[in-house]
Amino acid sequence: MASLKDLRARISSVKSTRKITSAMKMVAASRLRRAQEAAEAARPYAQRMERMLSNLAASVAGQAGAPPLLAGTGADKVHLLVVMTANRGLCGGFNSSIVRAARHRVLELRAQGKTVKLLCVGRKGRDVLKREFADDIIGTFEEQGSKGITYTEADRVAQDILRRFEAGEFDTCTLVYNRFRSAISQIVTLQQVVPFLPSPAGNDNQGAHGGHEAEAHALYEYEPSEEAILADLLPKCVGIQVYRGLLENYASEQGARMTAMDNATRNAGEMIKKLTLTYNRTRQAQITKELIEIISGAEAL
Amino acid sequence: MAATTEFELVSPGRLLLSEPVEMVVVPGTDGDFGALPQHAPMLSTVRPGVINIYKGGRVARRLFVAGGFAEVTQERCTVLADEAIDLAEITPAEVQQRLQAADDQVKEARNPEEKAAADRARGLAQALAEAASAAAHAHA
Incomplete structure (x- = not known):
């Protein structure tokens, strides 16, 4: 699974792409x-x-x-x-x-x-x-x-x-x-x-x-x-x-x-949603993992 | 109300005018001609000049056209103009500017093709200037 840092970079890149496509859509309109x-x-x-x-x-x-x-x-x-x-x-x-x-x-x-x-x-x-x-x-x-x-x-x-x-x-x-x-x-x-x-x-x-x-x-x-x-x-x-x-x-x-840019903007939005979800899940999983490590460490003493 | 004929003036950019008129006088290549209702069908080329639109027995509008084609039928008169300018809307300054631009173009022309185009533009600008000053006199 991608690291948190990779995911953050990915999300921000898709966000800037979305900005560009939506600007292009506006200009075209x-x-x-x-x-x-x-x-x-x-x-x-x-x-x-x-x-x-x-x-x-x-x-x-x-x-x-x-x-x-x-x-x-x-x-x-x-x-x-x-x-x-x-x-x-x-x-x-x-x-x-x-x-x-x-x-x-x-x-x-x-x-x-x-x-x-x-x-x-x-x-x-x-x-x-x-x-x-x-x-x-x-x-x-x-x-x-x-x-x-x-x-x-x-x-x-x-x-x-x-x-x-x-x-x-x-x-x-x-x-x-x-x-x-x-x-x-x-x-x-x-x-x-x-x-x-x-x-x-x-x-x-x-x-x-x-x-x-x-x-x-x-x-x-x-x-x-x-x-x-x-x-x-x-x-x-x-x-x-x-x-x-x-x-x-x-x-x-x-x-x-x-039309093409409208679609692209929408797709970028969906992608951001999915990536954010993965990002949050990964973050949660990591926190849980760390907690478990601390707890089991304490129990071992 | 007198009988009217449907007059349309179109340039490549837009439909400038579409309305019933009593008579239009169009500058044909072989001389001006008036189109009244029930005019015999004809096609003519148009030289640069002024179209006069008559309503209520008087000239209601004058428009300068830079050449084109005219089609007259019994109930319609269509003019396809390369360019059309309402003489009531153009100011002497604009006319001067155009003359100036045409003169510059003539000076800058390098090959025979450019020269021919520039001469045409100049002739047009001159025709426009004459038409504009004639219109100004008519109003005075």
């Missing part, structure tokens, strides 16, 4: 609130843009000379996965579930005989994916401001994606990120951004706009021209999708961390 607001605030823009683009896409569909961002390159050979993870750990299964989904997808696509390239956003994902797919990672983005996600940052990722697309480096681009549902539930989402597809993620919150469906087939006039608008709108849309992915991901990360 306050960041979560902000991140969640930001993610929700960005939804209307993304939804309306998607609606606009769907209308446009419907009217351009089937025409020759549609921009490749919309119609695709005609090939389906090279896939680019943009894997969004956190820069830091200690957030439960958050990073590993994204990585698992990404890995699964890579293997699936490979089995279909396709080439896969990876673009990592966030340090954690890169670290893990590097072990297995080091040769397929074509780029990494790590910087993530302490103030959360800015559009500029998303734009940098988007510009990189677009540049690679124009250079013909890939045919299809999919974002892998965690969609925020609640602090305890995040859903790994794969969303194709190139060529453009209306995302399933955008459709949950469109109840309010359901009534406008009939409009979708209205004939639009275009100023300056269909092509000019599309040429502007499509790259912007990629930027918005990335931005939205990052925001959702950031909110999810904070949620996951909050």
